[in-house]
Amino acid sequence: MNPLTVLYRDEALLVVHKPAGLLVHRSPIDRHETEFALQYARSLNDGDHVYPVHRLDRPTSGVLVFARDPGTARKLGQAMMAGGVSKTYRAMVRGWPADSGLIDHPLREEPEDRRLKGIEQPVREARTRFRTLATTAIPVAIERYPTSRYALVELHPETGRKHQLRRHMKHISHPIIGDANHGRGRHNRYFAERFGEGRLMLAATRIAFAHPVSGDPVVIDADPEPSFQRVMSVFSAAGDFGRGELADKSGR
Numbered sequence: 001m002n003p004l005t006v007l008y009r010d011e012a013l014l015v016v017h018k019p020a021g022l023l024v025h026r027s028p029i030d031r032h033e034t035e036f037a038l039q040y041a042r043s044l045n046d047g048d049h050v051y052p053v054h055r056l057d058r059p060t061s062g063v064l065v066f067a068r069d070p071g072t073a074r075k076l077g078q079a080m081m082a083g084g085v086s087k088t089y090r091a092m093v094r095g096w097p098a099d100s101g102l103i104d105h106p107l108r109e110e111p112e113d114r115r116l117k118g119i120e121q122p123v124r125e126a127r128t129r130f131r132t133l134a135t136t137a138i139p140v141a142i143e144r145y146p147t148s149r150y151a152l153v154e155l156h157p158e159t160g161r162k163h164q165l166r167r168h169m170k171h172i173s174h175p176i177i178g179d180a181n182h183g184r185g186r187h188n189r190y191f192a193e194r195f196g197e198g199r200l201m202l203a204a205t206r207i208a209f210a211h212p213v214s215g216d217p218v219v220i221d222a223d224p225e226p227s228f229q230r231v232m233s234v235f236s237a238a239g240d241f242g243r244g245e246l247a248d249k250s251g252r
Contacts, residue, residue, distance in 0.1 A: 004040045007063065008220050012072040012213045014041060014050055017222045020061040020199050024052055041066050053077055054085075057163065059178070062089070062204025063222050067212075075212035080160065088206035089155040089165060090133075090224060092231065093174040094187050096149050100131045103168040107161045127158040128168045136235050142186050150177070152235060165202060177201040177231070191231055199227050 003022060008015040018024070018037050025038045041050045041064075050066040051073035067073035079085055109121040134152040142148045151174070155165050166182045169175055175183040177191055178200040192198030203224040211218050224232070 002040050002043060004037060004044060004064075005222075006044060007222055008218070009044075012068055012211070013218075014045055014066045014068055015207070015220050016041060016044070016064050016066070017225070018056055018061060018064045019225055020059050020227065023058050024055045024064065037064060038066075054080060054160070056204055057166075057200075057202075059200035060089075060202045060204060061225050061228065063087075063207045063220055064204070065207060072212050076209065079209055079212065083158070085207065085209040087157055087204060089157075090203050090205050090228075091153050091155055091165065091169065092177045092201035093151050093153055093169055094149070094177065094184055095174045096135050096151050097130065097132050097153060097172065097174045101129070101172075103128045103130065103172055105168060105171050107164060107167055110162045124161055125159060126161045126164050126168065128165060129156040129158065130154065130169075134235050138234055140190065142190050143184075148187070148190075150234060152232065166200075195230050197227065199231070201228060201231060203228050 003019050004016040006014070006016055016037070023036050025036050038050065038052060042048065045066075045068060048068070050068060051070060053065040053067055053073055053076045056062060056064055065076070067076060076085070104127050106123045107126040108123045131154045132151050133154055135149065136151075137147045137149045139146070140148050153169075153174075155169075157164055161167075163182070166176055166179050170179075170182040177183065178188050178198055179202075180188065188198060191201075204222070205224065206219065206221050208217070208219040210216070223229075
């Protein structure tokens with residue numbers, strides 16, 4: 001069974017929803033893996049080659065764009081480099097962030113090749129805008145307080161550094177739930193035990209760009225997958241959190 005869901009397809013593009021846990025393509029860090037979004041996307045393209053325009057981390061679910069020919073991939077890649085592609089993510093984080101803000105915090109590159117681990121890597125500018133959509137507090141003492149606070153945030157990366165959203169949310173002391181590398185272990189374990197599985201609470205929910213062939217605006221949305229929405233039940237008073245319909249905590 002193909003784990004990808006087709007969100008949009010035309011003569012130039014194939015846009016799918018990738019589930020959490022699936023690699024986009026082969027990686028030197030996960031040499032043992034045999035299943036990739038790339039091969040499943042190719043099967044959706046009558047067996048013909050597809051070309052990933054961007055990537056999602058393995059534990060991140062959501063909208064993923066493939067080009068159906070090298071020329072389209074090149075044009076859309078150039079648009080991304082020029083800031084012509086808008087991406088929107090939803091994340092559940094520990095604590096209550098400000099209503100909105102800009103995280104402007106440079107990040108050191110994280111190479112996938114283990115042979116480069118001991119070599120100092122360059123630091124690149126990195127910017128992420130965020131907006132808090134909803135907050136909740138549960139009566140569980142996970143750390144030293146009698147209650148534990150969480151927020152649903154909308155994230156808009158203005159640059160594309162590796163693990164940028166996860167590292168930026170850690171930087172402002174609101175790590176994403178389920179983040180094994182940059183999160184808080186006690187909170188991750190609580191949600192994994194409560195819902196019977198652990199996952200990174202980060203989902204790519206929208207991408208918008210000018211079509212590389214026609215120039216027409218393309219906007220593609222995707223609801224977070226069921227495993228994400230199950231954890232979001234802690235926001236029981238927050239209403240529907242799919243497709244941008246959830247109002248933020250201030251009611252705007």
